[in-house]
Amino acid sequence: MDAAEFRKRGKEMVDYVADYLEKIEKRQVFPDVEPGYLRPLVADSAPQDPESFEDVFKDIEKIIMPGAASPACTELETVMLDWLGKMVNLPKEFLAEKDGQGGGVIQGSASEATLIALLAARTKIIRQVQSEKPELTEAEIMGTLVAYASDQAHSSVERAALIGAVKIKSVPSDDTFSVCGSALKKVLDEDKAAGLIPFFFCATLGTTSCCSFDKLLELGPICNKENIWMHIDAAYAGSAFICPEFRHLLNGVEFADSFNFNPHKWLLVNFDCSAMWVKKRSDLIGAFKLEPLYLQHHHQESGLVTDYRHWQIPLGRRFRSLKLWFVLRMYGVRGLQEHIRKHIRLSHQFEHLVLQDERFEICAEVVLGLVCFRLKGSNELNEALLKSINDAKKIHLVPCHLREKFVLRFAVCSRTVESTHIKFAWQHISQLATDLLKTWEHNHHQQ
């Protein structure tokens, strides 16, 4: 949608809201619909081709308003997460469909999804251990639990362990910054020998630092064999799996217990919208379920109703699935695939520009929209380059460390980015590097 259409549609939406408020007394305070009403009214999967705004908008009054905030808010979310799950070709066990054991939920951020997965895993293992060794207290068991993640994993995994009050250990990544099976096996064997109970492994697909991928096909079978909950954090990279040519990066998800990625990062959905799926929804519910009377309702034992409050930290919920509904329909799967492919094409364009300049090096394989690069030379030199880039305020880069190296990260993110922006950015960086190297060598010779 361009700015001109946004002006038109935005104003129609303002009128719709105002009309709603002016006529609110004519509406019923409680919907007539029965649980499960929504799924038959919408398609089984996201459309391949874009639909018009009008078509989506018409469905608001037809499909959403009769179900008001509840159950429409919950039911649309369940169906949209099925759509999205099918788009990345998740195994069927992760889908809710009509009577699945799994399903998806929208969390606020990948941090919350990781925490929720860790807490569910913690509850599950404590119950298992207690059933085998009833003499142990919960605190005693918790003292022996260990969670694991790559040394490249996002800090939110360590934070989840901190909140969940369990130990967490880093698994060393290999020289491509990926965790392989043997590395995990080694720490598991050591910890089991020391009397600890490994219970949770967070695999990362698309690490924050350099977009590396843990080796799910090696890690998954180990986790399954060792009774370890495998959660996959694909916060950024997950959106790319809607393209068949990138779906192989998700191979091994069939071994996982939970999977998460953020449509708000790379699928054109506004923040926040973090999609999380589990194979067994009963694992989540078991960790959080409490039922005071003021939250009970007469459908709750029917199995027809999803109570998302048991799937998350907060109790209240927003109607975030509407964002998915609009975006998936107005772009269509093909439109979103084009968006992903364009970004990846542009990151390779940047990569090639870097590679043509002998002063620079690429620091990690460019798989998706992130290019890790640096000037050949010291960390101090690269810190100075970053400073001159960010001080100029034409583009903005966030750095990382890869092992001992200070590295610059060029991320292709914007909805409206074009090849000309990439060329501009590279010419700008290249010129700043030239300027910097002059001074730098001058100072160096003086010393």
Place this chain on the structure above:
Amino acid sequence: MDAAEFRKRGKEMVDYVADYLEKIEKRQVFPDVEPGYLRPLVADSAPQDPESFEDVFKDIEKIIMPGAASPACTELETVMLDWLGKMVNLPKEFLAEKDGQGGGVIQGSASEATLIALLAARTKIIRQVQSEKPELTEAEIMGTLVAYASDQAHSSVERAALIGAVKIKSVPSDDTFSVCGSALKKVLDEDKAAGLIPFFFCATLGTTSCCSFDKLLELGPICNKENIWMHIDAAYAGSAFICPEFRHLLNGVEFADSFNFNPHKWLLVNFDCSAMWVKKRSDLIGAFKLEPLYLQHHHQESGLVTDYRHWQIPLGRRFRSLKLWFVLRMYGVRGLQEHIRKHIRLSHQFEHLVLQDERFEICAEVVLGLVCFRLKGSNELNEALLKSINDAKKIHLVPCHLREKFVLRFAVCSRTVESTHIKFAWQHISQLATDLLKTWEHNHHQQ
């Protein structure tokens, strides 16, 4: 703002967004402002009288846009929480101001605020115990920790303890459904004698069931003396404290470590906006702080910058303080006070209608906008009345249990509610009760 003005202003806002998108390339990617730039540009406190939409809107381009998403998003939040804190006359230690030790943050829900407070308290007590008894492991200490809340407290408090993996005990409320000092003292003495470590008490102001108030002035000194973190959950009731005549309900907050209420519940701010304050921000930060390089910035050790990511579960944040900024300025303190007072007046109107009908009884003191009532008679009778009310779908009530009694809850909530709605609701309930009692007595006689 009525629907007509909303149409006008909403459309202006749509144009503003479209203009922004069309001219985005002319804007800088990173702001020129220095940390702390925003506070001098806005007033020290919320205006007493309403300001026009134009005046607030003009400040967007003048005050917010130069600070872009960051630091404007953070700094406006800190200042708005100071405004709101002053509106409810919080002790100065809870305010951030220019160099305070405390301050406020927007969470998504009261559940999250309670969890954050409990986790901060847990970290604090574990460190204290470990410094005194270094031979104890964290797991051993956690096995002895106990949190407390009223038997009337919201289920989210129990859930916070479940997530935090600590024991929680209910403190019996008195016959006004309030926890008093002696009740807390009794359970604390028993638990300490049993070798447990009380570390957290969640006081409720305005319980969900019947809007009762724990006795802060008795509970606070006990918590302070016993080294127990006192958190106050005033999710619903807190908004009323902006009226001087209700502020006495918050007396004793000076003993608390943290305080929370939800402007999204009763202060005309859209969901979500849950305001939380702490006296010592270092207690929160200590519980969550992790600093990977990609999240570091050159101001972080300056003391000038608030990093709200250490104050909450998720990492990402939305610009929710804009909602507070618009609402507080467009209503003014007086406008919001009128809104609160009107609701309370209307709940008393409903209370009087109930009291005039001998078939009914009031089940708890009506303090704010909630009326707990029931037909004199069995729980089955009242369950049947509730069903007939909710089945008619003219109004909607959510019940509760007060001790053994099944109770109906009439809550005045809507922005646009008027006296006529209250009369309508009562006549409707009264008529349904008449119809029900006829059948009920008939069936009863037959048995």
